[in-house]
Each structure stands twice: as C-alpha cells, then as structure tokens.
Amino acid sequence: MESIGAIQSANLSSDLGQTMPVLVAEDNPVFQSMLRSMLTKWGYDARITKNGLEAWEAMQAADAPRLAVLDWMMPYMDGVEVCRRIRTAAHEPYVYVLLLTARTESQDLVEGMEAGADDYLTKPFNAQELRVRLRAGRRILDLQQQLMEAREALRVQATHDALTGLLNRGRVVEILFAEIARSARERRPLAVLMVDLDHFKQINDTHGHQAGDAVLREAARRMQAVTRHYDSPGRYGGEEFLIVLPGCGARDGYVQAERIREAFAREPFAAGGESMAVTCSIGVSSSDACADGEACRLIREADEALYDAKNRGRNRVARFVSDQPSAESLALTKLAKFSEA
Numbered sequence: 001m002e003s004i005g006a007i008q009s010a011n012l013s014s015d016l017g018q019t020m021p022v023l024v025a026e027d028n029p030v031f032q033s034m035l036r037s038m039l040t041k042w043g044y045d046a047r048i049t050k051n052g053l054e055a056w057e058a059m060q061a062a063d064a065p066r067l068a069v070l071d072w073m074m075p076y077m078d079g080v081e082v083c084r085r086i087r088t089a090a091h092e093p094y095v096y097v098l099l100l101t102a103r104t105e106s107q108d109l110v111e112g113m114e115a116g117a118d119d120y121l122t123k124p125f126n127a128q129e130l131r132v133r134l135r136a137g138r139r140i141l142d143l144q145q146q147l148m149e150a151r152e153a154l155r156v157q158a159t160h161d162a163l164t165g166l167l168n169r170g171r172v173v174e175i176l177f178a179e180i181a182r183s184a185r186e187r188r189p190l191a192v193l194m195v196d197l198d199h200f201k202q203i204n205d206t207h208g209h210q211a212g213d214a215v216l217r218e219a220a221r222r223m224q225a226v227t228r229h230y231d232s233p234g235r236y237g238g239e240e241f242l243i244v245l246p247g248c249g250a251r252d253g254y255v256q257a258e259r260i261r262e263a264f265a266r267e268p269f270a271a272g273g274e275s276m277a278v279t280c281s282i283g284v285s286s287s288d289a290c291a292d293g294e295a296c297r298l299i300r301e302a303d304e305a306l307y308d309a310k311n312r313g314r315n316r317v318a319r320f321v322s323d324q325p326s327a328e329s330l331a332l333t334k335l336a337k338f339s340e341a
C-alpha cells in the first residue's frame with residue numbers, strides 16, 4: 001500500500017517536480033499575468049514575452065524552452081508565424097507548441113495546425129484544461145528525449161567497439177576516407193598508423209581471455225591518452241588498431257607512433273590482478289597530399305611497415321619506405337650523374 005501511495009503522489013506531483021521553462025507569448029496584460037501566476041503555481045518557469053518577435057528571439061537562445069504557449073493574435077508577428085519559424089528551423093530537441101486562440105472558425109485552426117502547432121486552446125480557457133494540455137506536451141517531450149537518447153545509444157553502438165570503446169573498424173575506415181578527401185582538398189598531409197600488440201596470443205594463452213580483454217582495454221586507454229583529440233584511433237581487428245592522423249606527414253606520424261610505443265613500454269599493464277609487460281609494434285604510412293581513393297594504399301603500406309617492425313624484433317616503429325624512388329631521390333641521382341659526367 002505504501003509503495004502504491006508513493007507512486008501515486010509522485011505522479012500527482014510530476015508537473016510540480018522540476019521547474020520546466022515555458023515560453024509564453026501574449027500581448028494582453030491580463031492574460032499575461034494570469035498565465036504567469038498559473039504556470040508558476042504549477043511549478044513551471046514562466047518566461048513571458050509580449051509579442052511574436054520577442055518570442056521568436058527568445059527561442060533563439062541556447063537554453064530556449066521546449067514548451068511554448070503562443071497567443072495567435074499579437075503585434076509584429078503572430079503566433080502562427082512564430083510556430084512556422086520554429087518548425088522551419090527544425091529545432092532539436094523538439095519544441096512543443098500550444099496555440100491560444102480567440103477564433104473559433106475551423107479554417108483558422110487548420111491553418112494553425114498546418115503551421116506546426118501541436119495543440120490549441122480557445123480563449124477564454126479553463127485553467128485545469130491548460131494544465132492537462134501542458135502535461136500532455138511534457139509527456140511528448142519526455143518521449144522524444146528518450147527517443148533521442150536511444151538513437152544516440154544506437155549510433156554509439158554502431159560506430160564503436162564494445163570492448164575498448166574506441167571507434168570500430170567500419171567507422172575508422174570511414175573516417176580515413178573522409179580525411180583523405182579533406183587532405184586532397186586542402187593539400188595537407190595525412191598519416192596512418194597500424195598498431196599491433198606483441199605476442200598477444202601468449203597473453204591470452206597464459207593469463208586467460210579475461211586478462212586479454214583487460215589488456216586490450218588498457219591498450220586503448222593508453223593510445224587515447226597520447227593521441228591528439230582530432231586523431232581517430234579505432235580497433236581494426238583482434239589486437240590490431242588503426243589510427244588516422246590528419247595533418248601529420250611522415251615525420252610527425254613517426255613521432256606520434258613513438259609516443260604510443262613509449263606509452264605501452266613505459267610501465268607494465270595491470271590485468272586480472274597481475275602485472276605484465278605489454279609492448280606493441282607500429283607501422284607508419286603517410287601522404288603529403290592525398291589523392292582521392294588512397295585509403296587502400298595507406299592501409300596496405302602501414303601494414304607492410306608493421307610487418308617490418310615485427311620482423312625487426314617488435315616493440316618498435318617502422319615507416320613505410322617505397323620501393324619506387326621518390327621524386328626527391330630521383331633528382332639527387334640525376335644530379336649525381338650530371339656531376340659524374
């Protein structure tokens with residue numbers, strides 16, 4: 001009984017609980033003070049404006065109310081126009097609009113609803129009716145909020161790796177494509193790192209998969225701690241990570257990679273109550289100004305450099321070196337030949 005009573009009183013006081021801001025636009029001083037005292041009594045934070053223009057300006061604020069009570073007939077801009085503007089601006093989160101109207105012709109109501117009003121009330125209105133209409137509006141706003149949160153959670157789920165919280169493979173590759181296009185457009189360099197934990201299978205075999213997972217999480221944390229906020233580290237595969245470094249050429253890419261290698265090697269990892277040394281090998285590829293569609297080449301070259309780092313004993317960074325001589329080295333060769341001649 002006690003709990004039911006508690007729930008009921010919680011429901012009854014739900015429109016008194018928080019002071020939700022409500023924008024009121026009303027040019028009639030009598031209605032203004034009436035709305036102010038009613039809304040305040042019901043626990044709303046009433047923000048009164050005296051005409052449509054003021055109301056529209058108030059709606060531009062960052063903390064603008066999400067609930068609006070707009071009088072239809074007002075100087076400078078009427079309530080229907082304010083409503084139309086709110087809808088055109090496609091406010092997110094949604095703004096719930098209740099129109100107050102002295103008109104009764106159905107054609108007028110159609111116009112108001114078509115402008116995007118959610119509900120209307122004909123003046124003079126009954127206080128209790130306004131109260132329940134506002135509560136219905138709040139319920140819709142609450143649902144919309146939950147929907148937005150669910151959508152955001154889905155977006156995070158679809159783009160992030162559940163274990164490490166880093167971007168997942170699909171998303172980090174998508175970012176690589178976008179950054180290559182930007183690099184081509186702005187003629188800025190771009191570096192790609194392929195990071196692979198050394199002897200990870202051994203960690204799993206010796207300490208178990210839970211310890212392995214803890215190591216992956218800690219690896220992600222250390223990588224994030226040393227990358228710049230506009231870099232994009234992502235989990236590429238099991239113990240392999242791809243990091244996109246916008247604005248970094250070969251040298252900066254190498255420096256960033258060294259920083260990550262250092263962050264791993266500096267102190268042992270704690271996993272499953274044990275402390276273990278974990279190192280990584282990193283391959284670096286870069287382009288001074290990308291051409292569109294270079295994603296595959298950069299990934300392949302970072303991968304080749306990574307294998308080079310592994311072959312040379314692990315816990316190291318290797319830069320991709322092209323078999324093809326660079327324009328610079330070709331020029332030097334020509335110069336050498338010229339001076340020989």
Ligand SMILES: [Mg+2]
Nearest residue numbers: 027071073074
């Ligand atoms: Mg009016």
